[in-house]
Amino acid sequence: MDPVFTLPYSEYAVVDRFTKQLAKKHGFSIYVPASRQEKGVDFLVHNSLHNRSLRFQVKSSRSYVNDDKRSLDKGNLKYTLWFNNFRKRYSVGEAEYYVLFGLYPDYTVGTSIDAKKSFWCPLILCFPDMQMKTLLDAVLTKKERKPDRFFYVGFDSPDSVYGTRGFSSRLDLSDYLLDRQMPGIIKELTSNQGVQRDAGTAGTPDA
Numbered sequence: 001m002d003p004v005f006t007l008p009y010s011e012y013a014v015v016d017r018f019t020k021q022l023a024k025k026h027g028f029s030i031y032v033p034a035s036r037q038e039k040g041v042d043f044l045v046h047n048s049l050h051n052r053s054l055r056f057q058v059k060s061s062r063s064y065v066n067d068d069k070r071s072l073d074k075g076n077l078k079y080t081l082w083f084n085n086f087r088k089r090y091s092v093g094e095a096e097y098y099v100l101f102g103l104y105p106d107y108t109v110g111t112s113i114d115a116k117k118s119f120w121c122p123l124i125l126c127f128p129d130m131q132m133k134t135l136l137d138a139v140l141t142k143k144e145r146k147p148d149r150f151f152y153v154g155f156d157s158p159d160s161v162y163g164t165r166g167f168s169s170r171l172d173l174s175d176y177l178l179d180r181q182m183p184g185i186i187k188e189l190t191s192n193q194g195v196q197r198d199a200g201t202a203g204t205p206d207a
């Protein structure tokens with residue numbers, strides 16, 4: 001009898017998205033560790049034509065919906081994803097990319113929160129290693145300016161995503177949406193030469 005192997009839904013959904021965008025005919029394969037305790041990597045993408053691999057780590061989120069019209073009229077965002085600040089457990093070089101994954105309800109009928117009138121959609125952000133470090137280093141409490149335990153990602157539309165709690169001002173993270181990072185990922189996996197990553201910054205606080 002073959003053993004049963006399972007993945008958390010967040011990792012499954014991310015791998016599924018990668019599988020749809022990285023075709024086998026172009027040499028791409030995706031591997032997951034046999035042990036769930038494998039440190040620093042949740043899945044690996046390999047390109048056999050160029051013998052290049054990248055390691056990915058996935059962090060998942062709770063989600064909340066702001067259904068208060070007065071709050072929304074003041075400019076607060078409708079959807080919020082809540083992530084643990086994993087800065088203390090982060091180490092440079094354990095993975096080439098970090099993926100932040102959350103599900104949010106897309107209401108297709110009316111404006112009230114009603115599970116029967118909604119379906120759940122994924123929001124996926126993907127940060128190169130050093131940009132992830134920069135983001136985590138910036139997660140601070142407002143008053144004491146000490147590392148915060150959590151940070152929030154908020155949005156009204158999945159095309160425009162912002163860091164909210166944990167940041168001194170609203171932080172535009174839209175460039176880190178997976179679809180916008182995918183061309184760079186493909187370039188790294190298909191280049192015959194090493195791709196130099198700069199330290200960069202995870203967005204720039206809005207004025």
